[in-house]
Amino acid sequence: GAVVxxxxxxxxxxxxxxxxxxxxxxxxxxxxxxxYRQFPKxxxxxxxxxxxxxxxxxxxxxxxxxxxxxxASLTLSTLTVTSAHPExxxxxxxxARGAGQPYNSPLHFGNGTRLTVx
Amino acid sequence: xxxxxxxxxxxxxxxxETVTLSCTYDTSESDYYLFWYKQPPSRQMILVIRQEAYxxxxxxxxxFSVNFQKxxxxxxxxxxxxxxxxxxxxxCAYRVIQGAQKLVFxxxxxxxxxx
Numbered sequence: 001g002a003v004v005x006x007x008x009x010x011x012x013x014x015x016x017x018x019x020x021x022x023x024x025x026x027x028x029x030x031x032x033x034x035x036y037r038q039f040p041k042x043x044x045x046x047x048x049x050x051x052x053x054x055x056x057x058x059x060x061x062x063x064x065x066x067x068x069x070x071x072a073s074l075t076l077s078t079l080t081v082t083s084a085h086p087e088x089x090x091x092x093x094x095x096a097r098g099a100g101q102p103y104n105s106p107l108h109f110g111n112g113t114r115l116t117v118x
Numbered sequence: 119x120x121x122x123x124x125x126x127x128x129x130x131x132x133x134x135e136t137v138t139l140s141c142t143y144d145t146s147e148s149d150y151y152l153f154w155y156k157q158p159p160s161r162q163m164i165l166v167i168r169q170e171a172y173x174x175x176x177x178x179x180x181x182f183s184v185n186f187q188k189x190x191x192x193x194x195x196x197x198x199x200x201x202x203x204x205x206x207x208x209x210c211a212y213r214v215i216q217g218a219q220k221l222v223f224x225x226x227x228x229x230x231x232x233x
Contacts, residue, residue: 032219034220034221038161041228042225042226043209043223043224043225043226044163044221044223046220046221049220091161093163095163095221097219106153106165106168107221109162109163111160111161111162112161112162
């Protein structure tokens with residue numbers, strides 16, 4: 001149980017275009033989803049936290065107009081990288097916390113999306 | 119703000135031997151959780167072990183155990199009888215109980231297992 005599906009796993013886009021990444025909780029309701037970014041050989045850096053039905057909370061230094069996050073339902077959150085540039089190339093990972101889960105329960109991670117902007 | 123520090127960018131160990139990965143953290147909270155995650159080349163994040171700060175007993179999961187020193191804010195991971203499949207990036211992570219409960223990760227330690 002507790003499966004998080006992230007799609008696509010890889011995407012290549014041209015500079016200036018937008019790309020959408022989906023994060024779905026397949027067998028549980030995700031009240032909170034987190035979006036992380038990971039550069040090669042580096043750690044996961046939290047970009048934003050989204051709660052179903054409300055605006056996302058962005059970490060300091062993350063451009064909310066560039067990285068649009070929508071959490072319209074309890075099973076789906078999307079991250080849209082708008083007007084992508086080569087420096088946006090990275091590995092993006094979502095994670096989710098389920099409704100009613102105890103505080104010590106681990107977050108469930110998607111498999112990540114490798115974005116390459118040419 | 120909470121920070122997590124892993125001072126060992128890389129570690130290596132002979133197969134079947136024991137290795138310890140270090141982690142320290144900084145927080146003013148009294149209630150929180152600590153985790154070790156493993157990230158193999160597939161990039162999937164896999165939970166290895168977790169520790170509640172209010173528990174004095176160190177967590178153990180089969181070959182994996184932690185040494186949790188709350189006063190020192192230290193949370194090391196010991197892997198016994200290392201196996202080739204243990205090779206991966208290991209991330210220490212901290213999570214507060216209140217609020218958004220976001221995970222804060224350390225820089226990671228790349229573990230190599232030598233056959």
